Amino acid sequence: MLRSKAFSLLKPIPLMFGQSNLACIHPAIASYGHRCHRSPVDYRQRYKTYSAGEQTISASHTKVMAEDLPGVLILDIGGTHGVLENLAVLLKKHFHLITMKEFLENKKEMSKKIQSVFVFECRPTIDRELLESLPNLKVIGNSGVGVDHLDLKMISNFGVKVTNTPHAVADPTADMAMALMLASARRLVEGCQIAVSPDTKYFAVDWLGVEVTRATLGIIGMGSIGYKVAQRARAFNMKILYHNRNRRRKEEEEAVGAHYCEKMEDLLQQSDFVMLVVNLTPETHKLIGKKELGLMKPTATLINISRGAVIDQDALVEALQKKIIRAAALDVTHPEPLPRDHPLLRLNNIIITPHIGTATVQAIRMMAEEAIANMLAVLNGQPIPSEVFPK
């Protein structure tokens, strides 16, 4: 069994994973996603947890010969960055699951078997070397909707398709956007700190936040997620403005009471809450910079649930320090996590959350199911629900 071989190999490995040798290891393991917002991680720690997780999976191995199923490459199972164990179980129903470690230890045999790669939280990194070593690769199934960490053109040149999971992410991400807007406006995090602080003797009555109901929300990027945010915001009687590459149909606008702003500047000047829901592309990189922040109301809040690189972070730091805008609430930054000495972490008019827009038990499972359906469609030559094409 290949897996038991992998275990015995674990012991003499430490040399391989020594810090100085990191450069010799396949870049996919180092997973230095310079294109990705994720920070690199010490993989020695991960392999310790890997073996613990592996025992559980072997026990539940099914009767179907895994090797007959199409091979799917994943980074790892369990641990801090691996595919969650219950998702591995889902994958195994349809695929022969091959971890990066197994692949690297047995490239000759494994490389031909791998027809798909399941990219979970941006890992494994898909680079030229990996693509060259997988002659039968047909599809990269990404968990999540953002594909800014994938070089779509390069992947396409290898004749490999890319799919994402737009349906599974929409509700939880829209919910998170509302959560951030409400928490920021009503100073929820600060309030919690006061409520539990050992120094608190009384609750001051002149401690105030700002209203959400009937305020103006400007949505930049009115795709599936942006539209679901609009549906929720409407129930709060918010006035909704939106800016998008293309205008939505009249019925769609009327259903949520959204007004199109052809010029983003108009949206910025009128909104009490500016919400970023675009994908990250060369066009949206640093979409919100010093000029845009300067156009916003001094009482406005910036909310980002898209990608950190959509905002010029240095400009944001300055805008928040100088109270050019009132506050910001970010589920995404660049990188993630931010370096511990980053000025954004020292501001008191900011909420930062650790990219948890789709971090629910239900969503993680639905994303895997959507990715599986997409990968199977490609492998079976059927219509592909969510293929992503290079520009």
Add this chain to the structure above:
Amino acid sequence: MESQELPYVLIDCIGGKHGVYEDHIEFLEKHFHLISMKEYLENKKSLSEKIRAIYIWYHKPVINEELLQSLPNLKIVASSGVGIDHLDLRLLSSYGVKVANTPFAVSTDTADFGMALMLASSRRLVEGYQMAVSPDTEYFPADWLGAEVSGATLGIVGMGTIGYKVAQRAKAFEMKILYHNRNQRNKEDESAVGAVYCKKIDDLLQQSDFVLLAVTLTPQTHKLIGKKELELMKPTATLINISRGLVVDQDALVEALQKKIIKAAALDVTYPEPLPRDHPLLKLKNIIITPHIGSATKKTRRLMMENMTESIKAGLTGLPIPNEVLL
């Protein structure tokens, strides 16, 4: 207009930690001659007969029999917020003094805050924030998960103005809405938000993923949620309280949270406020507590002040009183 012609209204104080807001004074002084408690006590003889109304801002000044006896011309008391559990309505009525509150001004902000607490709790927002900014954080783990709000079941206990506004907001998240109330709402109200009536609170407790308390505090709702009710709730359920601390049996809640009988709680209100700094609720991980900020926005506080002004003026001129609280 000479200030002597304006009616004399007693307030506790201006500014500071619980006083009338300084930026409200300009508006108030257009309509009233304000007398602070300090001024009154220093000059009881000449002021006691002139005071015809009391403007209660965040429970101050405290109305007791002694005060009522010394203000023979007191006609009306206006209280900020919707809760009137701090007032002895019978006592006031026995002195012929009318009471007004501000139920509508607080309703939307409080409903918004109920939603804020539900979302923050379910998505572990406060914990997430702590992780994002902690000096010890090196990476964000992939197995750190919250629970979905969209599509979950929300049980609203107390479907008055605030409860109904929560239902309107929750509907947009495609939540299934159950409610328990003294009286069933009419069919149009129910179908507008897709709310299903639960005559027995037990049914609501057993089926809900989120239980939200939006009742007024009365002898009937005191400790409405106790050990029995918490045990009826799902172990995956969250209790949200935007009503009054005393609606929940706090000791039972501590036990339920410690033993994971319910998943979590999110409380904007406790008893007392603030809790003593050594209270067990402050030490739990599966709880969010906020400092009674359900109506804490500038616009709403200003609207409350304007409503109270209107009520006092009506009360003093014998006109029907907006937002009058009847026994």
